[in-house]
Amino acid sequence: MKVSDLIEQLNLEVISGEKGLDREVTGAYVSDLLSDVMGNARESQMWITLQVHQNVMAIASLKDLAAVILVKGLRPHESTIRHSNDEQIPILSTTDSTFEISGKLFELLKKEGCLA
Incomplete structure (x- = not known):
């Protein structure tokens, strides 16, 4: 399943990184601790977080993540948006809590057989 497929189904807003909307999604990682994400997130996962600074994109790029959901x-931050566009890794936003969006994403990916 691609990032673009999840946007409407999860009512996500695309903030930046539109050129990366065709990235494949194989799961998600949920954490607000950058070192945790750096050590444990896997390529092509979506990262769910409340962190908004540009280091988020440094980690997302390093791990080749599919997208970041705020x-x-x-x-x-504006610098985060610029980095997202440069790396072509989408930043998406939801009004849901971490718990809510994590559950919705898990159920959707499970239903579609997309969990790695």
Whole structure:
């Protein structure tokens, strides 16, 4: 399943990184601790977080993540948006809590057989 397939189904807003909407998604990782994500997230996963600074994109790029989902309607810093566009890794936003969007994404990926 591609990032673009999940946007409408999960009611996500695309903030930046539109050129990466065709990235394949194999699961998700949920954490607000950058070192945890760096050590444990896997390629092609979506990262669900409340972190909004540009280091988020450094980690997303390093791990070759499919996209970043910001929770609770949070907005990224301008430098984060620029980095997202440069790396072609989408930043998406939801008004859902971390718990809510994680559950919705898990159920959708499970139903579609996309979990790695």
